[in-house]
Amino acid sequence: MSGRPRLRLTGFVSFVVRMASLASGLIFSVIVARRLSEEDFGAWTYVGRLVSYFAVTASFISFWAGRDAGRGGKPLKTALAGSVLMSLILSIAYLGVVAFSAEAIGREPWVVMLGLIQLPILHLLNTAEGVSYGHKPIASAYGFAVFEVAKVTFAVVAVYFLGLGLAGVFISLALAQLLQASILIYLQRNTLDSFRFGDLLRWLKGFAVPLLTVLGGFVYGLDVFLGGVLYGSALPLAYWQAALTVALVVGMYNNLVVGLYPVLLGGGGSRDIEKVFRFAMLLGVPLLFGALILGRDILQLLRPAYAEASSILVVLSISYFINGLSYFFTSVVGGLDEVDKRSDVSLADYLRSGIFRYNLFYLVLASAYVAAFSFATMYAKSAAMSHLETAQLWAYAHLGFSISLTTVGYLFSRRRIKFQLPAKPLAKYIIAALLMTAAITPIYLIIPPSNTAIIQLTRIITILLTGAAAYTATIMLIDTEAKTMIKLVFNRMFS
Numbered sequence: 001m002s003g004r005p006r007l008r009l010t011g012f013v014s015f016v017v018r019m020a021s022l023a024s025g026l027i028f029s030v031i032v033a034r035r036l037s038e039e040d041f042g043a044w045t046y047v048g049r050l051v052s053y054f055a056v057t058a059s060f061i062s063f064w065a066g067r068d069a070g071r072g073g074k075p076l077k078t079a080l081a082g083s084v085l086m087s088l089i090l091s092i093a094y095l096g097v098v099a100f101s102a103e104a105i106g107r108e109p110w111v112v113m114l115g116l117i118q119l120p121i122l123h124l125l126n127t128a129e130g131v132s133y134g135h136k137p138i139a140s141a142y143g144f145a146v147f148e149v150a151k152v153t154f155a156v157v158a159v160y161f162l163g164l165g166l167a168g169v170f171i172s173l174a175l176a177q178l179l180q181a182s183i184l185i186y187l188q189r190n191t192l193d194s195f196r197f198g199d200l201l202r203w204l205k206g207f208a209v210p211l212l213t214v215l216g217g218f219v220y221g222l223d224v225f226l227g228g229v230l231y232g233s234a235l236p237l238a239y240w241q242a243a244l245t246v247a248l249v250v251g252m253y254n255n256l257v258v259g260l261y262p263v264l265l266g267g268g269g270s271r272d273i274e275k276v277f278r279f280a281m282l283l284g285v286p287l288l289f290g291a292l293i294l295g296r297d298i299l300q301l302l303r304p305a306y307a308e309a310s311s312i313l314v315v316l317s318i319s320y321f322i323n324g325l326s327y328f329f330t331s332v333v334g335g336l337d338e339v340d341k342r343s344d345v346s347l348a349d350y351l352r353s354g355i356f357r358y359n360l361f362y363l364v365l366a367s368a369y370v371a372a373f374s375f376a377t378m379y380a381k382s383a384a385m386s387h388l389e390t391a392q393l394w395a396y397a398h399l400g401f402s403i404s405l406t407t408v409g410y411l412f413s414r415r416r417i418k419f420q421l422p423a424k425p426l427a428k429y430i431i432a433a434l435l436m437t438a439a440i441t442p443i444y445l446i447i448p449p450s451n452t453a454i455i456q457l458t459r460i461i462t463i464l465l466t467g468a469a470a471y472t473a474t475i476m477l478i479d480t481e482a483k484t485m486i487k488l489v490f491n492r493m494f495s
Helices: 003-035 038-070 076-104 109-113 115-135 137-161 165-187 197-205 208-220 222-231 235-257 260-265 270-302 304-336 347-352 354-382 387-414 423-446 453-478 480-494
Strands: none
Touching: 003 038, 003 137, 003 235, 003 270, 038 076, 038 109, 038 115, 038 165, 038 197, 038 208, 038 260, 076 109, 076 115, 076 197, 109 115, 115 137, 115 165, 115 260, 137 165, 208 222, 208 347, 208 354, 222 235, 222 354, 222 387, 235 270, 235 304, 235 387, 260 270, 260 304, 270 304, 270 423, 270 453, 270 480, 304 354, 304 387, 347 354, 354 387, 423 453, 423 480, 453 480
């Protein structure tokens, strides 16, 4: 029984940490934005993205090492050693693009060179974090919490007090990431063992599988870039981003699923899948209803003009809720695939595996989504549609992508294991969310919306607290199993 609460606890801790990171991220952004010039702020964004592209190759090792750890192996030392070698090669490659990248943004080469402060550490961090996802994702949550606190602390000293400017930002992030990596390695010290070159070679043979994930993520991220270029204006992007800021919070319930992948790697089955689904829906459903109810108010708090994007937010909130289910099915597909269990696995075996074919589908769907996003933009421009109507088309394109990806994930999952997605608990969560809606309705009459930030913030906080209390009370009354889940998680946290 002890493993069951831990399965939920892992997801809950990860969810809480990610939600709390919204506040620390805002503080860090305010410090950086107010202390850097517009040119330096833009350069930081550009160089940071460039560094992330180089560091993403850590997944070529960490993806498979994490799976070995999930099955009882001790691959961390081998993974870190391989990552050190790769980061040296990548640092040399990074030097080769410094001059071109600096010229592209009209800055001096030393500005892009600042990325080398962060690149090796980020690569090691991505490796340690990738391994933790395979066997101990709660370590990743703790490490991320330390990082969020550390980056703000270091930024206050280096950027605010010492006035180190752009260099201070990179130093702050690098130190925070080094601390995060150290915490992760310490929490996973039981997976440290001798270096095994054979394991490293076996992981590198399967590079094509994580490479597809990297390519899929890169293609998916082209949507906004191409939308802005094809439309010829950043105005639709502003309303899209405002709505996206709220919708992304809905999708954060997928953090409740992180414990499923290592459990399935370790031999878990359909009962674990069903339990995690119920727990994810327990918090995912009220998040969706909350975004639909409060969306316009939050947009108005961001900027009164953005309240017009409420219809865009509705579509994106539903889309990200469905997208969270795709992450759930991705965990099932990856956790049950056994292609890498054999020591003599070949590249051909990897290419025939279910996990490779699933990642290939993701790449195809991401490409189709970006194509649909681009066609919608060109149509909107030719038809002289407004910026709001254009962003609305983008939202529907994203919804189509989320539905397609979730459907593919479900079909892949059901081919590997039989499980039931519990409809009765889901119905109870929806009923509780509807009662939550009824409970907060009087507040709309008592505290009207306002363009004054403090009044609008008071209205939102009051609605949030009332809604959370109403939903929790209703769930505790109508769903005995949910009540048990909540008690198990909190007893585990505070025992």
